[in-house]
Amino acid sequence: MPESRSQWDVAIIGAGAAGLMGAIFCARAGLQVLLLDGKEKIGAKILMSGGTRCNVTNQKVTESDFESEELRTVRNILRSFPSDKAVSFFKTLGVELILEPGGKYFPSTHSARTVLKALSDEIYTLGVHLSTGKKITELSKGENDFILRGDGFEFRAKTVLLCSGGLSYPGSGSDGTGYGLALALGHSLISTSPALTPLTSADEDWKSISGVALPVSLSLWLENRKIKTFEGAFLFTHFGFSGPSALNISRYWIRSTKEQPKVTADFLPSIPAEKFKGMLEAEAKSHPSLLLKNYLKTLLPERFILILLRKAGVSEGLNMNQLSRVQRDRLFLNLFSYPLPVSGVLGYAKAEVTAGGIPLAEVDSRTLESKKIPGLFFAGEILDVDGRIGGFNFQWAWSSGVAAAHGIKAKIKRV
């Protein structure tokens, strides 16, 4: 199909995860599909995802894994194309997914390239017309179609699927221009912020142990109320804190507007404090002259323990039987509810996703068609939906891309 044809059934703006999925399901429904991307090379985020292994989805995905002002719509969309369907979809494309701890699915090749190649091959096989280096800067509705314009080009299409992503990792091509296209057509925007981004800190002690990793449970508190808790890997870095538990809590830290939120860390999430108390007492009885730091070394990384003891005011030369009650209480506070010195976040440049976006209240809860502009559909991160770490954000992209494609197919049939 020549690119210059006067009218496509659907023009898809953005060839990321949601756009590729939307293109495949529209083309499988027999529609003439034009897939546009501002970048010359597509799929940057797929390639960098999951540490270049691409965490494609999760064994269990429900609306409770996401934040949005309309979780009911998120539930509808996820149920219409759940994660087991995503697993079998990728299998039909020749991508075997393997299950890892935490329910995460990765390609058996451990390479994100496998995922991008399978999707790219499929759009080629189906005859989707992919046109890269085509950044859309103007989208308008004519009498019977949409007009898409960019620098020196124009396309016309009966319907449009807008899936241009959010603002995170702008170098990947998702620079927020898609929001402008929707706003110009009368949509509104739920204020955006980075999400799944590392936390920064001014604490030089913690920065000095950059590279040390351990499982941690982080809690965010507002006005002495615990708002959220995330348990998972945690990493000390030269700028502050990273790893899934820190990334997961970042969106709540950023979006807390009432007061400066407090983050506390439980550095021994697998051992309840009461149990640890008994363990410590038993060890002090059986090995009274053992250095406390050597006992803690059996449970935690050594470089971490030395900083922790210093912050608790406990000498590293202390034996197990020399720990006073006051010192033990300080040690417990630092181990189980340490107030983490968070000063900020790294922002969109290092955020895996964008929180906020086009309100789900402004789209049909099953097809994601705009309630303001009939024929305009949305999918993926541009919408007000963001998930936690674990393959949830891609599942949203797959499910919403498929839902929009079904809506577009029904719409074209009616035209």
Ligand SMILES: Cc1cc2nc3c(=O)[nH]c(=O)nc-3n(C[C@H](O)[C@H](O)[C@H](O)COP(=O)(O)OP(=O)(O)OC[C@H]3O[C@@H](n4cnc5c(N)ncnc54)[C@H](O)[C@@H]3O)c2cc1C
């Ligand atoms: C480092 C990193 C790691 C990640 N790892 C995972 C993971 O392992 N598992 C997981 O579930 N999620 C992961 N994510 C999140 C996931 O990548 C995103 O949620 C997902 O890619 C969003 O898909 P999308 O299609 O909505 O948007 P995007 O992937 O951002 O695609 C949008 C596309 O639109 C194009 N575009 C933008 N504006 C225009 C315009 N005006 N005209 C034409 N084209 C335009 C862009 O060039 C881009 O190709 C990760 C993200 C990052 C940054």
